[in-house]
Amino acid sequence: MTLEEFVTAFADEFDETPAESFAPATVYKDLDEWGSLTALSIIALAMEGFGKKITGADLRSVDTIEDLYNLIQTK
Amino acid sequence: MKAYIKAINYALPEGVLTNEEVAAMFPEWTVEKIEKKLGIKQRHITAENETASDLAIQAAEELFETTGIDKEEIDYLIFVTQSPDYHLPTTACVIQKRMGLSHNLTSIDVNLGCNGFVVGLSLAKAVIMAGQAKNVLLLTGETYSKYMHERDKSNRTIFGDGASATVVSTEGMAEIGDFVVGTDGEGAENLIVKTGGARHLKPANDLEFDDFGNPRSSDNLYMDGPAILNYSLEFLTKLVNDVLAKNNLTMDDIDLHVYHQANIFLANLERKTLRIPPEKYWVCIENTGNTVSSTIPIALCEALRQGKLTKGMKVLSIAQGLGYTWGGMVLYF
Numbered sequence: 483m484t485l486e487e488f489v490t491a492f493a494d495e496f497d498e499t500p501a502e503s504f505a506p507a508t509v510y511k512d513l514d515e516w517g518s519l520t521a522l523s524i525i526a527l528a529m530e531g532f533g534k535k536i537t538g539a540d541l542r543s544v545d546t547i548e549d550l551y552n553l554i555q556t557k
Numbered sequence: 558m559k560a561y562i563k564a565i566n567y568a569l570p571e572g573v574l575t576n577e578e579v580a581a582m583f584p585e586w587t588v589e590k591i592e593k594k595l596g597i598k599q600r601h602i603t604a605e606n607e608t609a610s611d612l613a614i615q616a617a618e619e620l621f622e623t624t625g626i627d628k629e630e631i632d633y634l635i636f637v638t639q640s641p642d643y644h645l646p647t648t649a650c651v652i653q654k655r656m657g658l659s660h661n662l663t664s665i666d667v668n669l670g671c672n673g674f675v676v677g678l679s680l681a682k683a684v685i686m687a688g689q690a691k692n693v694l695l696l697t698g699e700t701y702s703k704y705m706h707e708r709d710k711s712n713r714t715i716f717g718d719g720a721s722a723t724v725v726s727t728e729g730m731a732e733i734g735d736f737v738v739g740t741d742g743e744g745a746e747n748l749i750v751k752t753g754g755a756r757h758l759k760p761a762n763d764l765e766f767d768d769f770g771n772p773r774s775s776d777n778l779y780m781d782g783p784a785i786l787n788y789s790l791e792f793l794t795k796l797v798n799d800v801l802a803k804n805n806l807t808m809d810d811i812d813l814h815v816y817h818q819a820n821i822f823l824a825n826l827e828r829k830t831l832r833i834p835p836e837k838y839w840v841c842i843e844n845t846g847n848t849v850s851s852t853i854p855i856a857l858c859e860a861l862r863q864g865k866l867t868k869g870m871k872v873l874s875i876a877q878g879l880g881y882t883w884g885g886m887v888l889y890f
């Protein structure tokens with residue numbers, strides 16, 4: 483999955499936030515819709531899309547969608 | 558000799574916590590969002606003086622009344638719960654007295670969570686196969702609501718209280734096939750009530766709030782959602798394949814999948830991971846939420862009542878629970 487595809491898949495996990503709000507540099511934790519459920523969706527996305535396991539601490543350790551994409555690659 | 562499910566029933570407390578009430582407590586939730594994301598419309602919650610054993614007894618008494626099975630014939634009692642009436646004695650003993658069951662009875666409590674029904678059924682089958690008993694009453698009952706912090710949005714939204722009663726016998730409506738069961742205590746702290754047991758007897762009074770405003774305290778139910786999600790997805794396919802292999806079956810042989818269901822979010826992920834068509838995957842949490850060890854028996858009961866589960870069908874049941882401990886089995890209806 484490319485970074486661009488990851489940003490699109492990331493955006494798909496949100497219902498209320500418009501797709502144009504998502505870019506590699508988006509600080510996802512600042513989004514109003516970011517919460518425990520969307521966090522779980524992203525963890526599932528990492529498992530489904532990359533076969534990689536990320537934790538709650540991983541999600542807290544980075545800020546942007548691109549940071550997270552890069553972190554998943556290191557797993 | 559073979560072992561069978563002879564009858565099955567469930568009971569829920571009268572008290573209900575609706576999505577409207579949850580949304581009123583947690584304004585960041587909406588009624589629609591809870592239902593869409595979790596597939597739960599309401600969960601039943603026990604009153605302060607109502608316990609898991611009360612619900613389990615209700616489920617069992619109704620079962621005896623409606624099926625005509627003589628409760629005098631019960632010679633083994635298993636109560637699966639993590640909400641016992643007391644630290645001691647065994648709640649199953651209290652249930653024996655309250656239900657007027659035979660004195661010639663083995664009574665044990667089994668402390669297991671979401672896979673409690675699967676493991677309980679494996680125990681019941683073992684007891685029957687060994688000739689130790691002819692009619693096992695397997696009860697499950699859970700009231701996690703009593704362990705939750707009142708501001709715990711995640712757990713209060715997901716979990717409901719409930720109980721089930723199953724009679725396992727030498728004849729009945731569903732033959733109990735072979736089991737695969739496993740354990741990995743590495744996950745023990747990911748779903749836990751840390752204090753109150755002998756290790757940490759006194760309350761810790763260490764309440765704090767996480768990034769999402771959820772309370773975290775050693776004195777209440779704590780669930781590490783991300784860790785539990787990863788655990789649920791990571792080994793699911795292997796567990797399903799192992800259970801199928803143990804029963805000499807393939808995925809195509811299974812007519813209905815009745816799994817432990819935490820919520821619709823996880824259920825859909827599991828269904829997609831396993832590539833199960835929706836019509837073969839039974840979902841039954843809308844009116845109960847996650848009742849822990851009672852989700853599978855409740856789902857089986859409702860599938861039978863609603864005509865979704867009929868004679869001749871093979872059912873695969875999988876449950877991954879806290880501990881961690883997991884299990885799977887095939888039932889031949």
